[in-house]
Amino acid sequence: MKTVLRNKIEHLSIKESSTVTEALRQMDAIDKKLLLVVDSKGDYKSIVSVGDVQRHLIKQQDFETKIKSLIRENIRVAKKDDSIENIKKEMLAYRMEFMPVVDAKNTLVDIVFWEDLFKEQSLKNKPSLDLPVVIMAGGKGSRLKPITNIIPKPLIPLGDKTIMEHIIERFVDHGCNQFFVCVNYKDKMIKDHFKELASTSYSLSFVKEEKPLGTVGALSLLKKELKKPFFLSNCDILVNQSLDEMYSYHKENNNELTLIGALKTMKMGYGTLEVDKDGLLNEITEKPEINMMVNAGLYLVEPHLLDGIPENSFYHITHLINAILKRKGRVGVFPVSEASWLDIGNWTVYNETLKTLGETPII
16 A cells, blocks of 8 residues: 555554444544554455444444454445546445545555545535424532532533533534423523523423422423423533434334433553452453443433323432333433543533533633
8 A cells, every 4th residue: 555545544544453442432533433444464454434333332232342343244435447426426425424445456545535525515414303302401510519509500601602502502403493491490590591592493492390300300291292202411411423313223223212322431540350269369450441331311202201200209310211121111222432422510521521612621
């Protein structure tokens, strides 16, 4: 492979011996959803997408699986003699970030990037889910004190907008324009703020909890309004994920509830010990990393589930999920990478989120 081509694709390449976790981290680092798979010599073998990784995690939840086992037999590549118009048509049809170009021996000879062909045109299709969205905004935001003693958590600024405005805009971008906001703590401030905005791009209704009802207890107040599947979101998270893909997974698998599971890597502060039955040390691992999926606070919910939420009672999302599982109902988990999930529920992550959005941390 020519040096120019190697330099062009180096950051896009991942070895087939790398793990699923390493692939997700690399995608996060370069802000791409597609990687070239290479062998130990750096020669091209195939491509792997974030969709390939997500499908694997949905089925097996194994973060240490090698990328080699995820490679599909039929992948989209261009041939050396294909015209640029045909390549352009294929990339546009499947919204591909880049297209590998191979010769008759499947040797990579070039790579064509979306931005080179389509300039300013967005890579993403404009979806139109047209589903209601419920935002749970009634909590006191205890982890963000002392600012939440004055400002309710939904109005905490991220740049020149509040966190709730960012959440709403991401749903609007996916074709959702009907919002219900469940409020309790400092509800007048929240209502006044959005009354001043007076947006015409979406409708927004407030549902007042007269007392704290937990994370989903207030849904009992919306039984008449919600007659089709709806998104349910915490008011302190941002998810950078194609919501239409989440919805497709939800419907194709006949789930009653689907939640976003975000990859989280925790680094142990201690060496871990593996001990045999006689108390003798087999192995010591110095400060290992543990990979897991955590609840990101974004859900897709079928409307019939509202019938099981008691009225005027404290009720958490975990109560609802456990009730579904107890009767052998279907609760799906749609995985996303660590960087695709931003949680501003505490000061450390809030400041990291500001940096991600190009803003200056405030403390």
